[in-house]
Amino acid sequence: MTATDTNGTLSKSQQAYSWIRERINSGAFVPGFRLVLGSIAKELGVSVVPVREAIRRLEAEGLVTFERNVGAQVAMLDDSAYSATMQALGIVEGAATMLSAPFITAADIAAARLVNAQMIESLEHFEPRRFTELNREFHSVLFERCPNDQLLDLVHRGWNQMNVLRDSTFSFVPGRARASVDEHEHILKLIEDGADSLEIEMAARAHRTRTLDAFAAYQADRKRSPAQR
Amino acid sequence: MTATDTNGTLSKSQQAYSWIRERINSGAFVPGFRLVLGSIAKELGVSVVPVREAIRRLEAEGLVTFERNVGAQVAMLDDSAYSATMQALGIVEGAATMLSAPFITAADIAAARLVNAQMIESLEHFEPRRFTELNREFHSVLFERCPNDQLLDLVHRGWNQMNVLRDSTFSFVPGRARASVDEHEHILKLIEDGADSLEIEMAARAHRTRTLDAFAAYQADRKRSPAQR
DNA sequence: AGCAGAGAGATTGTATATTATTTGAGATAC
DNA sequence: GTATCTCAAATAATATACAATCTCTCTGCT
Incomplete structure (x- = not known):
């Protein structure tokens, strides 16, 4: 029915x-x-x-x-709105990851590592859209098992809002991609080792904070020399 | 209006x-x-x-x-949805409070203390609705100066969702009211003393976590003896 | 060059028809 | 005699067409 x-x-x-x-x-x-x-x-x-x-x-x-x-x-998120969304997402996603951790299986982690490997591969011929896809797939593993549906919903919202403006901004720091992948592995390891929940949460949050910082730096740089992009 | x-x-x-x-x-x-x-x-x-x-x-x-x-x-939130909402709110609100902290003035804190005093007064002739109003007013001081609009919006959403079902549940632990007020003062003090941001965030979050625990206990109790309320 | 007015285009709201679901009555089977 | 199934009527949501209101732009006049 x-x-x-x-x-x-x-x-x-x-x-x-x-x-x-x-x-x-x-x-x-x-x-x-x-x-x-x-x-x-x-x-x-x-x-x-x-x-x-x-x-x-x-x-x-x-x-x-x-x-x-x-x-x-x-919707068109200007730089400040983008930063705010990213920060909020980091907070919400970090918490969701923390709550998910106890339910993440070894198989999940293996799957995540596979995706992460694909991300490294994709660095050869960098395609922003593909990288973004893989990135989302990876992060999904981290938060999808979150037992709190309300929180999970907030995470999805945040991701969707980011997607809206990805075309204009996601390729802002190619140099960031490599560091991002390394941080992924770091978070996986914490979960695998059954680290303290707060440590996991803050690692996940920091992952976004660093992207945010890189974005701010890029932004400042762009302002200094707006010609060469 | x-x-x-x-x-x-x-x-x-x-x-x-x-x-x-x-x-x-x-x-x-x-x-x-x-x-x-x-x-x-x-x-x-x-x-x-x-x-x-x-x-x-x-x-x-x-x-x-x-x-x-x-x-x-x-909307009708069942117990589990209520818990989830409360937890999510705690996370989001805690972060908002943390981000607000640097912008909270002495005047803000004084105002919050005044509200808190009214809450204590209202314990004499406990009226759930009035208490809830004051509670929201107090918390507003903690997060309204949050510079991240996206996050602030999530906080408001959470509060509104809580309001939907308050009639049926907010009076669940009168004994909790007093402890709640004390925790309020504790959070204020941390902000006033310029405590570490993580400490502030976790104090604000814990404030909700405790309510959540009290709710769970009450719930279990209600199940044991559903007759006498 | 700058302002005013007309007109096109798009949104907002109303009235109405269609479609889906629910409810209740009646008949049949057990 | 009770229970269940079917069918029909009522109820309410969904979609369409039409009317009116607002905005923005383009043109013409001062």
């Missing part, structure tokens, strides 16, 4: 939601792109109401901004 | 949103209450679409649950 309700009959608003979300995530709708209700409705072959509802939902998730009587556009 | 500031022209969906939200917060719409689109629309004198949008927004905030072709009802 619940199996069949999600199958063929998918509510049009949900359909619209998935459709738009897909485009945002794939980068077809870049940050700042204006989402016109009528156009989307016509393209999807539905009315404007479901589209509107879908957009409202995306707004609540922070993927879309909405202005009264003006319309919606794909 | 902040009611008439941006209004004059207040979008009907926003109007509906505020109206429903008000009722939920005031307890007029108790957890589990069924929100029928048509009825609300008629009572507000608007069409069903704005109401629907308002409810979708409340759903995104976690205050309302929505089921396809069935309808909406005020």
Whole structure:
């Protein structure tokens, strides 16, 4: 019964939601792109109401901004918002990792190491998108077993918000990639050794803090010489 | 009320949103209450679409649950969801307090102490709702100066979700109230003394953890003797 | 060059039809 | 006689089409 309700009959608003979300995530709708209700409705072959509802939902998730009587556009995080999101994600994700730790199996760790190895490989021919994918896959192992659904939800939200603007910023420090991979291994080791929960949490958080610092440095550098990117 | 500031022209969906939200917060719409689109629309004198949008927004905030072709009802957190929310809130709020600490002024601390004193007073003639109000007011001082808006938003979300079900659960441990007030003072003192940021964070988090423990104990007790409450 | 007004385009809201779910009555089987 | 299954009617959500309101832009006049 619940199996069949999600199958063929998918509510049009949900359909619209998935459709738009897909485009945002794939980068077809870049940050700042204006989402016109009528156009989307016509393209999807539905009315404007479901589209509107879908957009409202995306707004609540922070993927879309909405202005009264003006319309919606794909969220565009400026540098400061990006930093804030990253910091918040670090806090939430660190806690989720800490809570997950007792439930992470040896198999999980092995899988994570495999992903990490792929990340190292991918450094040869660096492709930002692929690296980001792998990165998310790795981190998933760290927090997916978190027994607190509420917290886990916050983590997912944070990741999604980061994804919104990744095209414009994720390649900001190629030099950071290598260090990132090493930190991954460090965190894995802590979990494997059954380290103190606070230590695990802070290691996971620091992993983001360092990215944040690298970003700030890059940002300052970019300001100094805006020409050569 | 902040009611008439941006209004004059207040979008009907926003109007509906505020109206429903008000009722939920005031307890007029108790957890589990069924929100029928048509009825609300008629009572507000608007069409069903704005109401629907308002409810979708409340759903995104976690205050309302929505089921396809069935309808909406005020969210009802069971014990486990309540615990999870509380734990997540503790984590997020603890971090927010930690980040706020450097910006908290002597005046802020004085104000917080005043609120705390009122909480002690209110213990004489204990009124759960008043106590909850004061509690939120106190905690606001601790995290409102948080420079990270994203994180602050998560804190607010958490508090609102707690509010949804407070009527049914907040009076669960009157004995906890006194300890809570003492912990408040402890946190204030740490901030005042410029304690280590991690120490502040963990003190703030522990404040919630203890409430959580008390709740678990109460829960177990209730299971043992469900008759006498 | 700068301001005013008209018009196009997009959002917001209403009325209405459609679709899905639930509920209750009646009939049949045990 | 009770229980269960089926079918129909009511109820409520979902989607469409239409109307009205607002915003932004482009053009023309001073």
